Amino acid sequence: MKVTSISIKLMLVFLLLLSGCSTNKEHKKSQEQSPTKQKTFTLNSSRIQVNQYATINYLDYVSGNTDAIEYNTIDTSKLGTYEVTYSLEDTTTNSNQEAKTMIVDVVRTYENGIFNPTDLTPETITNPESITALVNKTHQIPSGWVPNDLVEVAGSSQQLRKEAAEAFEAFYQAAKNQGITCYIISGYRTNDAQALYWQRQVEIYGEEYASLYSAYPGRSEHQLGLAIDISNQLTGNRLTEQVANSDIGKFIVSDGYKYGFILRYPQDKINITNYGYEPWHMRYVGKETAEKIHQSTLTFEEYIEMNSVKKTV
Numbered sequence: 516m517k518v519t520s521i522s523i524k525l526m527l528v529f530l531l532l533l534s535g536c537s538t539n540k541e542h543k544k545s546q547e548q549s550p551t552k553q554k555t556f557t558l559n560s561s562r563i564q565v566n567q568y569a570t571i572n573y574l575d576y577v578s579g580n581t582d583a584i585e586y587n588t589i590d591t592s593k594l595g596t597y598e599v600t601y602s603l604e605d606t607t608t609n610s611n612q613e614a615k616t617m618i619v620d621v622v623r624t625y626e627n628g629i630f631n632p633t634d635l636t637p638e639t640i641t642n643p644e645s646i647t648a649l650v651n652k653t654h655q656i657p658s659g660w661v662p663n664d665l666v667e668v669a670g671s672s673q674q675l676r677k678e679a680a681e682a683f684e685a686f687y688q689a690a691k692n693q694g695i696t697c698y699i700i701s702g703y704r705t706n707d708a709q710a711l712y713w714q715r716q717v718e719i720y721g722e723e724y725a726s727l728y729s730a731y732p733g734r735s736e737h738q739l740g741l742a743i744d745i746s747n748q749l750t751g752n753r754l755t756e757q758v759a760n761s762d763i764g765k766f767i768v769s770d771g772y773k774y775g776f777i778l779r780y781p782q783d784k785i786n787i788t789n790y791g792y793e794p795w796h797m798r799y800v801g802k803e804t805a806e807k808i809h810q811s812t813l814t815f816e817e818y819i820e821m822n823s824v825k826k827t828v
């Protein structure tokens with residue numbers, strides 16, 4: 516009996532050792548066979564803006580295994596758009612450098628954090644016809660692109676794309692039913708109209724103010740035919756922050772999403788949108804997206820970024 520028990524115990528220890536050995540071997544083998552699966556580094560931002568003459572702390576934009584990371588530096592004394600490529604040598608094969616590129620815009624940044632859009636080269640979007648197309652200071656509409664389904668918004672000479680116009684008419688009617696007055700100020704704009712608008716803002720108020728409240732031609736949501744500015748007054752100082760305190764300003768925030776609209780440039784998200792607070796500027800994104808954005812309190816930029824990340828996983 517005693518001998519048998521010892522034999523079993525020994526056998527168990529032997530088996531455990533064997534299985535342990537084989538697991539280690541397997542683990543090592545899988546590491547050797549697929550070196551790309553080893554933990555490397557993550558780029559925290561795909562694009563950043565830095566002020567002219569700023570000192571860039573390059574490692575602040577990567578995380579993970581950054582000990583052996585290499586990167587090129589850029590001259591921030593010159594305005595423009597540059598690339599910083601980070602690379603990491605694969606330690607298991609001493610080759611196959613993994614490289615990731617971050618775009619860096621060297622721009623004139625004002626005290627309020629707003630940067631001048633004329634200094635950088637924007638990315639040209641490939642989906643201008645999509646109701647969720649993202650257009651901002653770093654994303655422009657392809658040159659010459661014009662929506663092909665513009666219609667006049669009922670009771671106005673302003674135009675929007677058909678789907679947005681119908682949604683706005685429902686929004687307008689709902690506001691009216693609650694006794695809320697709403698004046699349509701500006702809908703679709705051509706590139707020429709936007710260029711004139713930008714130029715006039717620069718001439719009258721200067722580039723800092725224009726960068727805060729106006730879009731550079733090619734980078735305005737109004738050119739998509741999906742944005743509309745509305746106010747509580749028809750004449751005078753009609754597009755001011757006072758719109759926020761009016762009935763229609765409140766209605767945009769409380770009910771706009773039900774019709775597919777979002778308040779595109781909220782007061783507390785200036786650091787993300789890089790535009791001043793515009794309680795009058797509504798952007799049509801469709802009911803589903805508008806509801807998600809309304810519930811999450813994300814900006815459109817954050818929502819698009821989150822969804823593009825999801826798609827690539």
Ligand SMILES: [Zn+2]
Pocket residue numbers: 737742743744795796797
């Ligand atoms: Zn607007």
